[in-house]
Amino acid sequence: MTQGCCEATATVRRRNASHEERRGLIARLRSRRFLVPIVLLLVLALGGTWFAVSRAGDGGEPFTQQELQVSGTPEADGDEVDLDARLYLPERTPAPAVLLAHGFGGSKLSVAADAEDLAGRGYVVLTYSARGFGNSGGLIHLDHPDYEIQDGRRMLDELAGRSEVSKSAGGDPEVAVVGASYGGALALMLAAADDRVDSIVPMVTWNYLPQALFPQFAATRDREGTEVGVFKKQWTALLLGSTLTGSGGTFSGTPTAEQLKNLAQGDAEQAVCGRLAKDLCLGYVQTATEGRPPAQLVDLLAESSPARSADRITADTLLVQGQQDSLFPLSEADANARAIASGGASVRLYWTSGGHDSGVDTEDLRPVVAEFLAATIGTASTDPSAAALDELPGFRVEVSDGTLSLATSASVTQLRSADLAPGVPTRDAQGQIQQSSTPQVRLPLTGSTQFALAPPGATPSAITSLPGAGALLGALGSSGAAAGSGFSLGALPGESVSFQTAPLEEPMTITGSSEVTLSVAGSAPEATLFASVLDVDPDGDASLPAQLVTPLRLTGLDEGPKEVTVALPSVVRDIPAGHRLRVVLSTTDQAYAMPQEARLYQIQLAGDEVLTVPGAELAARDAGSVVPWKAVIGLAVGTALILLLFALRAARRRGARPEEALADVPLSIEGLGKAYGDGFRAVSDLSFRVEAGQVLGLLGPNGAGKTTTLRMLMGLILPSEGRIRIFGHEVRPGAPVLSRLGSFIEGPGFLPHLSGRANLDLYWRSAGRSGPAHLDVALEIAGLGKDVDRKVRTYSQGMRQRLAIAQAMLGLPDLLVLDEPTNGLDPPQIREMREVLGRYAATGRTVVVSSHLLAEVEQSCSHVVVMAAGRLVAQGPVAELVGNGASVAVEVDDPERAAEVAKSVAGIEDVRVLDGSLVVRAAVETRAELVRQLVLADVQVSRIAPQRGLEETFLALVGEEG
Numbered sequence: 001m002t003q004g005c006c007e008a009t010a011t012v013r014r015r016n017a018s019h020e021e022r023r024g025l026i027a028r029l030r031s032r033r034f035l036v037p038i039v040l041l042l043v044l045a046l047g048g049t050w051f052a053v054s055r056a057g058d059g060g061e062p063f064t065q066q067e068l069q070v071s072g073t074p075e076a077d078g079d080e081v082d083l084d085a086r087l088y089l090p091e092r093t094p095a096p097a098v099l100l101a102h103g104f105g106g107s108k109l110s111v112a113a114d115a116e117d118l119a120g121r122g123y124v125v126l127t128y129s130a131r132g133f134g135n136s137g138g139l140i141h142l143d144h145p146d147y148e149i150q151d152g153r154r155m156l157d158e159l160a161g162r163s164e165v166s167k168s169a170g171g172d173p174e175v176a177v178v179g180a181s182y183g184g185a186l187a188l189m190l191a192a193a194d195d196r197v198d199s200i201v202p203m204v205t206w207n208y209l210p211q212a213l214f215p216q217f218a219a220t221r222d223r224e225g226t227e228v229g230v231f232k233k234q235w236t237a238l239l240l241g242s243t244l245t246g247s248g249g250t251f252s253g254t255p256t257a258e259q260l261k262n263l264a265q266g267d268a269e270q271a272v273c274g275r276l277a278k279d280l281c282l283g284y285v286q287t288a289t290e291g292r293p294p295a296q297l298v299d300l301l302a303e304s305s306p307a308r309s310a311d312r313i314t315a316d317t318l319l320v321q322g323q324q325d326s327l328f329p330l331s332e333a334d335a336n337a338r339a340i341a342s343g344g345a346s347v348r349l350y351w352t353s354g355g356h357d358s359g360v361d362t363e364d365l366r367p368v369v370a371e372f373l374a375a376t377i378g379t380a381s382t383d384p385s386a387a388a389l390d391e392l393p394g395f396r397v398e399v400s401d402g403t404l405s406l407a408t409s410a411s412v413t414q415l416r417s418a419d420l421a422p423g424v425p426t427r428d429a430q431g432q433i434q435q436s437s438t439p440q441v442r443l444p445l446t447g448s449t450q451f452a453l454a455p456p457g458a459t460p461s462a463i464t465s466l467p468g469a470g471a472l473l474g475a476l477g478s479s480g481a482a483a484g485s486g487f488s489l490g491a492l493p494g495e496s497v498s499f500q501t502a503p504l505e506e507p508m509t510i511t512g513s514s515e516v517t518l519s520v521a522g523s524a525p526e527a528t529l530f531a532s533v534l535d536v537d538p539d540g541d542a543s544l545p546a547q548l549v550t551p552l553r554l555t556g557l558d559e560g561p562k563e564v565t566v567a568l569p570s571v572v573r574d575i576p577a578g579h580r581l582r583v584v585l586s587t588t589d590q591a592y593a594m595p596q597e598a599r600l601y602q603i604q605l606a607g608d609e610v611l612t613v614p615g616a617e618l619a620a621r622d623a624g625s626v627v628p629w630k631a632v633i634g635l636a637v638g639t640a641l642i643l644l645l646f647a648l649r650a651a652r653r654r655g656a657r658p659e660e661a662l663a664d665v666p667l668s669i670e671g672l673g674k675a676y677g678d679g680f681r682a683v684s685d686l687s688f689r690v691e692a693g694q695v696l697g698l699l700g701p702n703g704a705g706k707t708t709t710l711r712m713l714m715g716l717i718l719p720s721e722g723r724i725r726i727f728g729h730e731v732r733p734g735a736p737v738l739s740r741l742g743s744f745i746e747g748p749g750f751l752p753h754l755s756g757r758a759n760l761d762l763y764w765r766s767a768g769r770s771g772p773a774h775l776d777v778a779l780e781i782a783g784l785g786k787d788v789d790r791k792v793r794t795y796s797q798g799m800r801q802r803l804a805i806a807q808a809m810l811g812l813p814d815l816l817v818l819d820e821p822t823n824g825l826d827p828p829q830i831r832e833m834r835e836v837l838g839r840y841a842a843t844g845r846t847v848v849v850s851s852h853l854l855a856e857v858e859q860s861c862s863h864v865v866v867m868a869a870g871r872l873v874a875q876g877p878v879a880e881l882v883g884n885g886a887s888v889a890v891e892v893d894d895p896e897r898a899a900e901v902a903k904s905v906a907g908i909e910d911v912r913v914l915d916g917s918l919v920v921r922a923a924v925e926t927r928a929e930l931v932r933q934l935v936l937a938d939v940q941v942s943r944i945a946p947q948r949g950l951e952e953t954f955l956a957l958v959g960e961e962g
């Protein structure tokens with residue numbers, strides 16, 4: 001399900017830049033200019049075709065090929081579907097047949113080498129391009145029973161009608177189905193739907209698709225009772241998003257902007273979805289936009305899942321699953337194995353060291369597959385043997401201890417086996433189901449109560465795995481060069497907590513999913529966390545097995561701390577004596593959708609405070625060490641990638657030298673612009689400076705680009721052009737100069753059961769900031785008084801806002817950036833907030849405030865920047881914009897007579913009588929002379945005031961529509 005993947009480029013043109021998160025995952029992928037191309041290159045270099053068995057050696061039997069066209073199942077609208085197929089016929093027939101299915105994005109050409117190898121072994125082989133791929137017609141329904149599975153049955157009909165295919169005594173063809181990923185799910189579901197299938201070899205595939213793409217889907221429900229999970233956004237976009245724009249030969253032509261708009265708005269009649277069925281297409285776009293799947297998409301994914309039918313499989317089964325697989329982990333094969341075994345069929349497991357993240361090494365799997373096929377369907381010259389099948393181990397696994405071969409520089413694994421697969425039920429002589437169990441080791445954990453911060457915008461995020469590049473990240477993260485460079489891949493300081501075992505007294509092998517029980521409290525009703533288990537050597541160096549994490553979503557935290565038993569990633573690893581195991585909980589991970597608002601979590605051990613580790617008893621086999629030849633290529637590509645990363649980083653460092661002339665300028669923005677993938681520009685050519693001691697108001701109507709500008713200022717999103725400098729240092733994500741900036745952008749996140757003071761103290765410690773917090777100074781400026789020692793749950797909205805300002809002021813940053821700090825406050829609270837900002841600026845520091853309350857900005861800010869349609873409209877001191885040269889209204893007892901006097905005063909312009917008052921345009925120095933002349937003329941003056949304020953100025957600058 002990984003072939004032909006590319007980044008999706010469709011997005012929706014919207015005027016309001018503050019809604020950028022709703023533009024969908026398509027635009028977000030496109031904005032990562034370097035990440036996705038590199039990932040795709042790695043997929044091509046490392047993965048290729050996931051089941052890529054090459055042509056048989058010189059000893060293989062000769063065979064011939066025939067091109068076929070097989071009628072597939074018609075589409076729902078009645079359109080006929082032709083499937084492009086190819087038949088491989090060995091010299092000796094009749095012979096057992098193998099139906100060979102390809103991966104997602106591939107075609108019959110993707111598995112040509114596989115077919116040639118099997119034909120050379122004496123099998124009749126039938127390959128075809130699944131509907132929606134290659135030269136086959138129809139739409140992609142994602143292995144739906146009514147479409148792709150019915151197509152598979154028609155392929156079985158084709159084989160059954162061939163005289164070259166050997167038949168059983170009942171006249172059914174002797175046939176096996178082999179496939180990987182997309183083809184693997186087809187093998188499982190086809191075997192469940194058609195008892196003509198004798199054996200299957202599904203590889204690196206799924207059990208329940210909603211769970212695979214939304215981990216913890218069925219285990220978590222929101223307040224409405226709807227099942228929710230953690231959206232695996234990168235893999236989903238790489239797979240489904242690729243079909244929208246024609247990657248992998250699935251669709252030709254470029255959609256127009258209007259068609260893409262229809263797509264994102266859910267217009268099923270006008271949307272262009274490539275060759276992806278529109279129900280899947282629109283469900284995917286809604287998911288990418290909202291971060292959770294609609295009910296109709298969940299139903300479709302569930303229907304395309306072997307979980308619904310695997311217990312009906314009667315065919316002998318060999319399940320091959322990859323350890324290096326963040327898309328379909330080992331747990332998916334375990335679930336398939338349990339379901340198949342519960343139905344009474346024979347099932348065997350093979351855990352290879354590869355997977356979707358690094359490619360399946362079929363060089364070593366070739367004899368395993370051939371051995372299984374020979375024992376289940378035989379060959380043209382041999383009959384299947386029940387004894388041969390019984391001799392095959394129930395469980396085989398390639399085990400690594402994390403070391404590298406000095407000869408090949410590749411990861412070294414050893415093939416081991418056991419009679420029974422871990423956790424898979426068997427049947428006794430009376431046919432009763434006997435549950436298999438794996439020995440469990442209980443290791444005490446240590447670690448106090450800890451706190452982890454989820455940063456606003458979920459940036460920066462931990463990087464553990466990327467589609468197609470998990471193995472490379474593991475090598476990069478464990479290399480000394482990478483560690484020394486500061487290039488961070490795993491959980492980030494301040495965003496993670498950890499608990500650790502004592503050094504192991506005896507070596508052990510982890511074979512599956514470990515468990516730990518934790519208690520979690522948070523500042524929000526829900527928590528999204530990512531759990532992992534690390535191998536820590538005696539020197540303290542830690543490595544993440546297979547670069548895998550388990551997403552964890554908790555609900556109901558507003559009712560108090562929640563105790564949960566966490567199933568850690570299913571991995572295989574030799575752990576030597578003297579090593580420790582470390583459990584890590586992180587608040588971020590680049591591969592998943594995460595909450596965008598700031599949150600704070602309190603995490604501690606619960607239950608027995610132990611780590612339960614599965615350790616199956618495995619026997620070493622004669623196969624010895626397994627060193628995939630692809631790993632050598634992978635290492636070369638990885639080395640090139642590392643060099644590229646360091647070159648890019650060095651170039652960025654060279655371009656990031658501070659500008660000495662701006663060393664004392666808190667904020668300088670030059671030529672700033674932000675454009676999105678559809679051509680929409682949220683900000684264009686924006687330039688302004690903010691000097692020390694100023695309180696700057698950033699003004700503009702909705703869609704003016706204010707929030708986009710602040711996010712670029714914070715390093716949360718990257719500008720398309722231009723530069724932002726803080727004290728002369730260019731702003732980049734994670735730039736050290738950001739430590740001189742305090743912010744309140746997305747809203748505060750506080751633990752309600754703790755006091756305000758405790759929340760601030762925990763925030764400072766969890767953020768990993770150096771230097772004194774100046775907590776008392778920040779609290780004095782914020783004006784919370786004794787309320788700071790009350791629990792936050794008792795706070796009013798105004799008190800929470802002031803606590804948030806105090807949080808932003810921790811460490812007394814030289815530059816304070818606040819987005820709508822008075823939202824939700826009543827007039828007295830707004831006045832207090834105005835005084836807070838004034839007191840802070842009085843210390844010589846600088847404040848930037850984005851607000852839509854013009855009157856408040858006029859009273860609290862010394863300077864303003866006005867934006868409209870992403871561009872600078874005006875800037876300068878408030879007094880200059882609303883005062884000098886503006887009109888004044890003079891309340892007098894005789895307006896007409898006063899007008900005659902005003903006309904004789906030098907410097908007075910535009911004399912009018914309006915609503916019973918004298919209205920004139922007069923400079924500040926001229927106004928006093930006007931009053932003097934009116935008094936001398938015996939005109940009584942009761943009041944004089946500017947007739948034009950900031951609101952009038954703002955409307956004049958941006959227009960009434962703003």
